[in-house]
Amino acid sequence: MAEQIEIRRLASADVHEQLDALAGVLHDCVAGGASVSYLTPFSHADARSAFEGFAAEVEQGRRLLLAAFADGGLVGTVQVILALPPNQPHRAEIAKLLVHRSARGRGIAQQLMEHAAAEARAEGKTLLVLDTVTGDSAERLYERLGWTRVGVIPGYALYPDRRPCDTTIFWKSL
Ligand SMILES: CC(C)(COP(=O)(O)OP(=O)(O)OC[C@H]1O[C@@H](n2cnc3c(N)ncnc32)[C@H](O)[C@@H]1OP(=O)(O)O)[C@@H](O)C(=O)NCCC(=O)NCCS
Numbered sequence: 001m002a003e004q005i006e007i008r009r010l011a012s013a014d015v016h017e018q019l020d021a022l023a024g025v026l027h028d029c030v031a032g033g034a035s036v037s038y039l040t041p042f043s044h045a046d047a048r049s050a051f052e053g054f055a056a057e058v059e060q061g062r063r064l065l066l067a068a069f070a071d072g073g074l075v076g077t078v079q080v081i082l083a084l085p086p087n088q089p090h091r092a093e094i095a096k097l098l099v100h101r102s103a104r105g106r107g108i109a110q111q112l113m114e115h116a117a118a119e120a121r122a123e124g125k126t127l128l129v130l131d132t133v134t135g136d137s138a139e140r141l142y143e144r145l146g147w148t149r150v151g152v153i154p155g156y157a158l159y160p161d162r163r164p165c166d167t168t169i170f171w172k173s174l
Pocket residue numbers: 029034035036096097098099100103104105106107108109110111131132133136137138140141
């Protein structure tokens with residue numbers, strides 16, 4: 001049976017409408033040990049606050065936020081950071097690619113990334129950059145999608161439990 005996955009770009013009002021679901025995905029990823037900026041303890045309320053901040057940036061045109069819907073609910077999200085220094089008007093950064101653990105392994109992250117790249121291109125961006133935990137599923141995804149690996153920075157960030165983790169930097173021309 002074909003799986004129905006819908007990817008949509010959310011306006012600021014949509015982000016507020018989906019705040020609980022977006023927070024649920026972030027909370028689940030951090031609970032699962034993902035190194036995506038936050039440390040434990042990390043509550044659902046903390047995750048909501050994070051997305052309230054992202055909604056404000058969406059409102060200001062500083063970032064794009066996309067969401068994936070499947071099985072009747074929001075199961076994943078990704079962001080495109082547009083607000084970079086004046087001498088980098090052609091560049092954007094991918095951030096917070098998150099898929100709920102219950103929805104992984106179905107190509108949802110891949111679809112989110114393909115749509116994020118298309119939205120960035122539509123905004124006039126021709127260069128994307130991202131960083132990700134070294135040796136994770138996400139790193140394989142970016143390689144499959146044709147991103148170029150720059151290299152690894154040892155001990156760049158921390159896992160939620162404060163263990164250090166290495167980070168790989170990637171770029172892609174659009
Ligand atoms: C990284 C992450 C976003 C991937 O999400 P996902 O939706 O599971 O990703 P995909 O389904 O596109 O790919 C995952 C795997 O499923 C496989 N897959 C994709 N579609 C499939 C299908 N229909 N049937 C079977 N396997 C499939 C992919 O080949 C991939 O395999 P691999 O891990 O061995 O390379 C998710 O694990 C996550 O949210 N992690 C925590 C947050 C994080 O680390 N984010 C990245 C920060 S930059």
